[in-house]
């Protein structure tokens with residue numbers, strides 16, 4: 659299993675966004691503004707949907723990677739930390755990490 663995480667990708671995207679490297683796709687996309695980044699994310703999401711509906715798991719895996727990358731660029735474009743999204747999800751579980759640990763049966 660890969661040990662590459664979403665926070666790793668967030669850190670790479672942030673570094674590339676501020677790199678000023680003219681060869682960076684990330685920097686070039688961000689320079690076009692949040693609306694363009696959002697459109698790109700939407701396109702990648704639709705491609706993932708098509709792959710899912712067609713039952714093409716190899717294509718879905720690849721499109722999911724494109725979608726996640728563009729999602730991370732979208733968060734960067736709008737200045738939203740990934741932590742804020744994770745906190746929102748954690749809130750929806752109705753539990754904090756500590757309560758979850760406490761409810762686990764002893765090993």
Ligand SMILES: N=c1c2ncn([C@@H]3O[C@H](COP(=O)(O)OP(=O)(O)OP(=O)(O)O)[C@@H](O)[C@H]3O)c2ncn1[C@@H]1O[C@H](COP(=O)(O)O)[C@@H](O)[C@H]1O
Pocket residue numbers: 670671674681682683684685687698723724727
């Ligand atoms: N994970 C990705 C990643 N996934 C997809 N893409 C790019 O997303 C683009 C999507 O391709 P499309 O054909 O849909 O779009 P396009 O025609 O190239 O561009 P548009 O004109 O449609 O915007 C391709 O150029 C891909 O290379 C990515 N570009 C970068 N990363 C990560 O970001 C890092 C930094 O990349 P740079 O910013 O290029 O240095 C890389 O090392 C990777 O870790």
